[in-house]
Amino acid sequence: MKARARRVLGAAAAMALMSGAAACGTSPGADPDTVVITVMGMPAATNTAALELFQAQVAEFEELNPGIRVVGSDVPWDAKTFAARLAGGSAPTLLRVPLTEPPSLIERGQVADIAAEVAELDSFEELNPRVMQFLTDDDAVYGVPEKSYAFGLVYNRSIFTQAGLDPDVPPTTWEEVRAYAAQITERTGRVGFGEITTNNSGGWHLTGYTYTHGGAMIEQAGDGHWVAAFNDRPALDVLKWWQQLRWEDDSMGDNVLGKQEDMLAEFVAGNVGMWVSAPPDLYPNYVAAGGDPADYGAGPMPQAGADATLAGATVLMVNANASAAERDAAVRWIDFRALRPNFDPEIAEETAAAAAADGLPVGVPVLPIYSQEKYEEIQAAIADHVNVPVENFAPYVASLETFEYVPEPVVASQEIYAALDPLVQAVLTDPAADPAELLAEAEGRVNTILEQNQS
Template sequence: MNVRSSRTAALAIAIISVAGLAACSDSDDAAGGSGSGDVVQITVADLPPSTEEARREQFLDKVAAFEAENPDIDIEPAEGKWEANTFAARLASGELETVFRVPLTEPQALIARGQVADITDEAADLPHFDTVDERALAPVQDESGRLFGIPTDLYAMGLLYNRELFTQAGLDPDDPPATWDDVRAAARQIAERTGVPGFAFPTINNTGGWVFTSMVYSFGGRLQDDDGDEVSSTLTDDPAVEALELLKAMRWDDQSMGTQHLSEALEVVKAFAAGQVGMVIGLPSQYRDYAVQYSGSPEAFGVTALPTGSEPSTLLSGAVMMVSPKASDEQRAAAVKWIDFNYLRSKHDADIAGEGAAAQAADGLPVGIPKVPFYGDEVVAAVLAAESGHVNVPLENFQPFVDRLEGQEFVPEPRVAAQEVYGALDSALQAVLTQQDADPAAELAAADDKARAAIDRAQR
């Protein structure tokens, strides 16, 4: 389902990431436990590991505060997190928590298989939920509009670029590339004048396929056709071929992409933060990794909306919290309360948003990265006002993204077997970027065969 941005430029994106999966289990314990007496017991995922002491303590403090506010609910936190290689096994064995996280690629399949709870009625009672942007809820609804999850973060892909390298190469950092032809020209100029690769692309751990999907969307293509009763793969359609042919031309004809092409997305961002590459496809929210984890220069960071080929659109990604279908009525209500308390409250409660922004700034964490609004304009405006006094990022460097996002469509990730499709695309990307004689159309045809098999299995 395509969704067009209707927000003003001043309220732009921080992107929502979405996650959470519920598991089937034959016992109350696996669903969180029904509790004893008047106390409802639930298990919740996302507890940071003991190796991340500060974050773990913050999470446990949140649990304690929630239980103090809701003495009839007992929470058992767990370190469970979504991983592509283990999720299916955890789901089948009933190991998932009452409340769990999944990426935005997963909800539709879980909904179709009846592996998550319907939380429509419980969510309707949450503060300001009637103002939530319909774009955010579409990936977690069935055909009748029933709700099976709550997005906690949504993200829209953009183009990250190094403003300092742009200047060194004679490019205007305040007027970044708007089309893929612009990207190709800028990458070549950066490589020729600075000796630094002008553009980099991930190719492993499914991250190459994920990033390539956003590129295909911007060329007007899609990876799947879901207009009929069943989803079919479309990796061999013209937009995908055109996108991969462009990458091949930049790699081999222009020599503007360097020679290292077996990296995942975060490794590419790390190289970008070190000034070792001029441009990468990424998220504005990756400024946190860039500045905090990889010590990138705030002044050098730039981001604009994803360049366009034939259509101004970008990938909508994120994470969703979902609830076990084995949860009782009381557990579902408790689970949704916890999701609001831990993940949503800072998005709609101005006082809590201001306190959180102050704490983040005191810890040296970024405050003010533009976000895709989750709630209505009035709610968002109050939150932004509360956070404004603690902003510590170079807002002007995000302005091209804010200004250009207005006219772009948001397109969700592939609906069926997305991770398998991304893995198949990884192989095509690796071939084209490491073998000069690789044929983009042939590599996509091979990837399409793998994708079709995965999609067929998922729809049985």
């Protein structure tokens, strides 16, 4: 393995991993002249190859940057626990958060302005403005994107074949999904369509599904304040659709209370035919968990007339408690790990070669954090090292060129999702649940949340 490849090793591959956390400052016993930064994004111990890659990357970064020590952590972002850690000064130097979080973190002064540091990066000015608009305020810069995502349908190609469905032609509407799910369950005995409902995931999916019906979750009133907007036909249709699959078709199974990690395990085990996720983000975890790459299918986000899909990003931000030296070190790490392999074709090729040699996925189609032209340039550079069945992503990729990208709620998104989880759980666990009544009750809860976050 070439030295330069080792220096960039893991940057692109690590972008596709779901990880994360530790705190600013110098570790006990460390050289007082050494800058110690703690970074979210270290793969879990169970993901052996990715963890080894991350550790090698840390070693090479430290070799290139004498005087900087990187301490990784695999604790993922959780808005509730990290609010306390940030307030108490024990959060990591580098935060890895969903795009829903920056507005509140910026408003509370919990993340640093890194405009001076990122101005030194060759690639900064070319970052996707659709994401950067949430991370900048006048001349201040509070973060950079690590990766972007959009909802789509994930499905098991082998199960499709067993059920008599064409694995190259996934469903494109919710009615087709319902029909496919019923056929899968009837012919294979497996769950036709799986759903996630806990840990804010039920509200997250209700939001994404509502967008495909042309609905919204919040809207600005005449005074400029955001209010709940989901108590109408689009969200009601989503809840009724869930009821049909669960209680009329019996195509969702009985295990309907779980989060994304639970559904991934069932999907890897071949127990679920279809579900909604961000297909590129999920794929590395699917493979790491033992899933067969040939079985992985990615289709468009099913639609009900809107031609829209929920889109977001994972962004990197620096703790406001970081010193000037720590801010500089954190931005160096961001550039090394997340930006250069998506901007410099030579580094991208070397990174891809190293990742492929270690058995990690290379070439998973993603939403670009730079321009489409830059993305295509990078894809051409890594073409010889692609080890992913890219053709299985073709229906999903084609949809990204035509769908509108709708962002997550811009105020208190995670709190809104948490308030909506019970609705999804209710319609999937209680055949007598009244969707209209549930929406009316939730409207009050969400409006209270919005008022508290805009006062």
